[in-house]
């Protein structure tokens with residue numbers, strides 16, 4: 001009887017060990033897969049015709065690259081077929097006209113296959129309170145955004161995210177639109193290290 005009890009205890013211990021190991025393993029796998037979302041960063045950004053003078057690197061482009069580094073993402077730049085003017089005032093006029101006419105300026109080259117990704121960050125400078133219309137072209141033409149995690153990010157001179165989150169929610173009702181990030185364009189230019197920190201902390205909170 002005593003022998004039997006000992007045998008039973010050993011069997012039970014072995015089973016418990018195997019069960020808890022496999023459970024721990026499962027948790028590790030699911031935690032890893034949570035952090036291993038396949039991410040695409042899409043952005044539009046300019047170095048000329050920007051408020052405050054020309055830049056070496058566009059404000060939004062910098063933020064896009066910080067997101068890419070943090071999330072190990074693929075990155076895609078929206079390049080308009082027709083360039084905007086190099087002058088700031090003229091750019092604001094063209095942009096306003098595009099908005100008034102609900103234009104969809106053509107994009108140069110092929111669009112990425114967004115279906116391959118779990119999450120798509122979509123960034124741009126705020127133009128007249130919204131995404132520039134060339135970004136709206138992307139939203140219309142990149143088939144498969146509905147149902148994805150969509151995260152807006154912007155640079156601006158006071159408008160924050162503008163109506164970018166609302167645009168995504170309204171156009172893609174089945175998407176999960178997550179909390180976006182916005183930062184003043186001049187801050188990106190003058191204190192990029194601080195902005196990188198802000199980007200990292202925002203992404204950590206979102207679990208990316």
Ligand SMILES: Cc1cc2nc3c(=O)[nH]c(=O)nc-3n(C[C@H](O)[C@H](O)[C@H](O)COP(=O)(O)O)c2cc1C
Nearest residue numbers: 045046059060125126128129155156157158159185
């Ligand atoms: C056509 C145009 C319209 C703009 N409209 C706004 C606006 O409505 N609100 C705002 O805060 N900033 C506005 N800005 C400023 C830009 O959003 C800001 O300079 C941004 O950081 C530029 O980023 P980029 O270098 O990535 O193009 C506008 C700039 C341009 C050129």
